[in-house]
Amino acid sequence: MPNRLAQETSPYLQQHAENPVEWYPWGDEALALARETGRPILLSIGYSACHWCHVMAHECFEDEGTAALMNRGFVNIKVDREERPDLDQIYQSAHQLITRRAGGWPLTMFLTPEAQPFFGGTYFPKRSRYRLPGFDDLLKRVAQAWQTQREQLEAQGQELVRYLSDTLPTPEEDAAPLRDRLERAAAEGPAALREAMMAGFDAAHGGFGDAPKFPQSSSLSALLRQAWRSNDRQARDAVLFTLRRMAEGGLFDHLGGGFFRYSTDVQWQIPHFEKMLYDNGPLLRLYAQGWQLTGSALFRQVCEETAAWLMREMQGPDGGYFSSMDADSEGEEGRYYLWRPEQVKPLLAPAEYAAFAARYGLDTLPNFEQHAWHLRLALPLEEVVERAGASLEQVEADVAGARRRLLSERERRPRPGRDDKVLTSWNALTIDAMAFAGRVFGRPDWIASARRALEFVRRALWQDGRLLATSKDGRSHLNAYLDDHTFLLAAVLELMQSDGPVRHDDLQFALAVADAMLARFEDTRDGGFYFTSHDHERLLVRPKTGHDGALPSGNGMAARQLQRLGHLLGEPRYLAAAGRTMTWFATEMIQLPHGFATLAEALDEHAHPPSVVVLSGPAASLADWTRALDARYRPDLIVVQLPEDTQGLPSSLHKPVGARPHAWLCRGTQCLPAVDQPDALCQLLDGVGP
Known part of the structure; x- marks a missing residue:
């Protein structure tokens, strides 16, 4: 039977709806159950596109034995960190305080019934490897510790919350004005x-x-x-x-x-x-x-x-x-994007393959595991042209055609989840x-x-x-x-x-x-x-x-x-x-x-207050103005065009709108006289500088 995650909007939570784990979403029901039963909370935070989240789900959360340990000893809560970044911020910070290491996903935290963290980590395998304890053994040890050392763990959780509060910025009484x-x-x-x-x-x-x-x-x-x-x-x-x-x-x-x-x-x-x-x-x-x-x-x-x-x-x-x-x-990271030469050659003419392979590195050693290639720009186009002995236009056409065909072929593969x-x-x-x-x-x-x-x-x-x-x-x-x-x-x-x-x-x-x-x-x-x-x-x-x-x-x-x-x-x-x-x-x-x-x-x-440019006039006549402004790197620039009906606009945008285009440049509290040519506006912008 699906668990309580089946009704959630998060695809990540829905991915765990068929787990034998009695998952709860974060909310009053789960938190009240933890307080009523006195069981600690096992909080698992991840997201849909997370590779190691999938690995831990397959190894642990889909396993009947692991699920039994989780259900017996804990109130189990699943959180999508993308929907609940507030919770993720708090418990990632707690993880860092506990482990003295940066966190990540999946985040695995053990909490008191009052949601105070006392132990945690990130990915855990079902059985010990990668110098990580096995999750089954960890569940048993934490459950045993909760039974025999509950007061100490609760005190640890309370102290950790005080540390979390102390990490927030505070007013500096002796600071400069x-x-x-x-x-x-x-x-x-x-x-x-x-x-x-x-x-x-x-x-x-x-x-x-x-x-x-x-x-x-x-x-x-x-x-x-x-x-x-x-x-x-x-x-x-x-x-x-x-x-x-x-x-x-x-x-x-x-x-x-x-x-x-x-x-x-x-x-x-x-x-x-x-x-x-x-x-x-x-x-x-x-x-x-x-x-x-x-x-x-x-x-x-x-x-x-x-x-x-x-x-x-x-x-x-x-x-x-x-x-x-x-x-x-298909259960493998990157599988959708990887290629082997024997997959590519049948799709292309010989000249196309030669140009594409040189440009994207298929004629070099494989750069991914299992003798596969992940595409990258391996050679400048000029070197590909020199190797091919063809014109630049021909090589560009061959590479572009090859890219289109490979994309079409790739789209026939089983797609990654979205x-x-x-x-x-x-x-x-x-x-x-x-x-x-x-x-x-x-x-x-x-x-x-x-x-x-x-x-x-x-x-x-x-x-x-x-x-x-x-x-x-x-x-x-x-x-x-x-x-x-x-x-x-x-x-x-x-x-x-x-x-x-x-x-x-x-x-x-x-x-x-x-x-x-x-x-x-x-x-x-x-x-x-x-x-x-x-x-x-x-x-x-x-x-x-x-x-x-x-x-x-x-x-x-x-x-x-x-x-x-x-x-x-x-x-x-x-x-x-x-x-x-x-x-x-x-x-x-x-x-x-x-x-x-x-x-x-x-x-x-x-x-350096931003430069505000206000344009007025018929929209069609302002195309040259906007092209000239949009082509420039001016991260300080704000450009607005006034509508024909300026009623309801704030006083700062009260400019005359006539049959001819005009522009006003303002910076801070200073506004320069209007100009009626794009070149004149660009000169003004150059004059005020960065």
Whole structure:
């Protein structure tokens, strides 16, 4: 019989609905049962695309003997970390305190009936191996310890909760005056981030640090902005080199588009094969910015193929973007993406095979286990042309034809699983990127895709003035988190710039999201925003963090987007809330700059207010203006077109709309006289500089 997970919206939880384990979702029923019975809680946190989650599920949770041990000794709770990042944050931090090691997924934690953690780990095999204890033996030992040492374990859990509370930032009574602290962070923070990142730059292969290598979109974006701000060619080239090496290596899917989660090696050759929406949105934006700086054909191709993948495989018929693609298919990680020469040769003409094999490394030694190849750009096209003794046009045609045929053949294989729930935060990141890249490359179909996703969010996830976190099969639920609000505000502001004249309903929605964030998340006493809303269920601790993780920091994004909204509308309360947020994290950012990339961008715009360009005139006559602006890398720029009907717009956007186009450039409290030619506007922008 299916267990209680069968009725959940999470595909990850549904994957465990047939386990012999008596799983509960997190909620009152499970927590009350633990308190009533006095049994400890076994909390298992994972997600649908997680390879080792599947391994542990197959080895342990599908096993009748292991399930019997779990059911007899514990109240077993399954959590999808993508739906409940609040719980994941808390118990990942607890794991790190207990083990003195970074966590990961699957996360396996043992809790008291009051949900206080006292022991934990990540993946455990059924029987001891990989220098890990067997899960069956571990269950027996923990159950025995609970029976004989319950008081000590409860005291350990209580002490751990106190440590978790102590890790949250606290006001500094003896710190410098608040204004001085903010100004120091704005002056020093972005440069400190630059120094910290460049100290770990891998000049041979791109990226920062050793394997495993993650894309680090937030850090790359902040470093690129700092390089532009200070005319730092070394930092600029480090970012662009990293983007090029990621795109050339196996981190990118060279047949179907889109990026995998991370590289297992320093050379970006072999990835962990899951594809996450939250990676591909920010990377699409970043590569579009890279193209603005370089005009690189490779960067354009990456953008085109990533956007195509997002629309083809990740956007549902209702408009929302799905969450992830699994790493595994047919029980093996990466199987869907791997090739052998004997699979490829029958599909191609000899000249096509020779060109494709040289370009993508099939004529070298296998780079994956079991004598398989994962595609990467092994040779520059010019060398392939030289080997082939053919024209560049012919080789390009042969390679392109081979790629199309292999993609068609690959699509006949059993596909990796797709997590088709729609998460507000990850959709917002992708809406932002699709809208931005759409205007950079002049692709109205990408902007239309972003618009469809935003309409889905407004229809399904914005209900009675409140935002919800997740939706699947017509059911939307769970209180939205800070990230949902801040990323969505960024997405709406970007779409306002990309989708023609400003829509009144977009502007009103941006205001509604910003006001909901202030009302439901802000710490009005000390500054900054809590991760969970004021009316969220009470958990062990209430995080308020400013550092980036796999996602941009919610507080960093709040500071940046509230500043942008404040400058666009001339609204001081948004600017004040942004200032309080940056002040709260200022000291921490100076001490650990590498972890605060998103906040560094906000601080940069505090020190150097964004340049706001307001365009007026018939939409068709503004095409030359927008093309000229969109081709430039100006991360400080906000560009809006006025509609013919300006009634209801804030006073900052009250400009005359006539038959001829005009543009106004404002920065902070200073606005320059209107100009009536695109070249004159570009000269003004050059004049105000970075």
